[in-house]
Amino acid sequence: MKKTVIIGASNNPSRYSFRAAHLLKEHGHQIIPVSNKKGDVAGENILNIKDTPPVEDVDTVTMYVGPANQPVYHDYILSLKPKRIIFNPGTENSDFERKARAKGIQTYQHCTLVLLHTGQY
Numbered sequence: 790m791k792k793t794v795i796i797g798a799s800n801n802p803s804r805y806s807f808r809a810a811h812l813l814k815e816h817g818h819q820i821i822p823v824s825n826k827k828g829d830v831a832g833e834n835i836l837n838i839k840d841t842p843p844v845e846d847v848d849t850v851t852m853y854v855g856p857a858n859q860p861v862y863h864d865y866i867l868s869l870k871p872k873r874i875i876f877n878p879g880t881e882n883s884d885f886e887r888k889a890r891a892k893g894i895q896t897y898q899h900c901t902l903v904l905l906h907t908g909q910y
Contacts, residue, residue: 877900
C-alpha cells in the first residue's frame with residue numbers, strides 16, 4: 790500500500806486530517822503524521838515537522854496546511870521525494886505546485902477523503 794505523509798496532522802476529531810489518517814489506515818495505507826502539534830492520531834505518534842523527520846519511500850504527501858503557512862515546509866516536503874502531493878481543499882498553492890512538478894513530483898488539487906471513498910487513491 791501507499792506510504793502517506795500527512796502534513797498538518799491533528800488529533801482533533803473535527804479536523805479533516807484526523808479523518809484522513811483514520812480512513813487511510815482503514816484502507817491499509819501506512820501513515821506518517823507530521824505537524825507542529827503533539828499527540829497521536831490513528832495509533833501513530835505525530836512527528837514534529839520542525840524536526841524535519843526523515844521518511845523514506847514516500848508515495849504520497851497529503852497537505853492539510855494552508856498556503857500561507859506552507860513556505861517554511863517546502864524544502865522538507867520536497868526532500869521526501871514523494872511520487873505525488875495532494876493539495877486538499879484550502880491548501881492549493883500554485884507556486885509550490887510548480888516547484889514540485891519541476892522536481893518530477895505529480896501534484897493534484899483533490900480531496901484525500903473523496904479519493905479514498907471512491908477507490909481512486
